Amino acid sequence: EVQLVESGGGLVQTGESLRLSCQASGFTFDDYAVGWFRQAPGKEREGLSSISNNIGSAYVADSVKGRFTISSDNAENTVYLHMNNLTPEDTAIYYCGADRQQWNPNIPHLPRYWGQGTQVTVSS
DSSP: OOEEEEEOOEEEETTOOEEEEEEEESSOGGGOEEEEEEEOTTSOOEEEEEEETTTOOEEEOTTTBTTEEEEEETTTTEEEEEEOSOOGGGOEEEEEEEESSOOOTTSOOOOSEEOOOEEEEEEO
16 A cells, blocks of 8 residues: 655744655655645645655755755655745645656646645744
């Protein structure tokens, strides 16, 4: 059974940082790309970043470039989203997704597999 489990969300203040984790199981991690999305109340789901676990290429959406980065620990089957200088506009549920092909996070994409999400709340 494929599982993607996000963790690391929480309540932080403006300007602080968080690292989200996406623990994957049930598929060959190296054969997939994993990425991050978020959805704020009343807004559409937004692509943030993706990484190819096979070749290590990483993309970050223009909307968060310079503040967010993505990394992968293939030994732990885990992908991380590092978020810096958070603002209240970053408040959302953050999801990870996995697919065979890496995608450009600036273009709408629906990965084959999804996690349940983790809440990030940034207070002003």
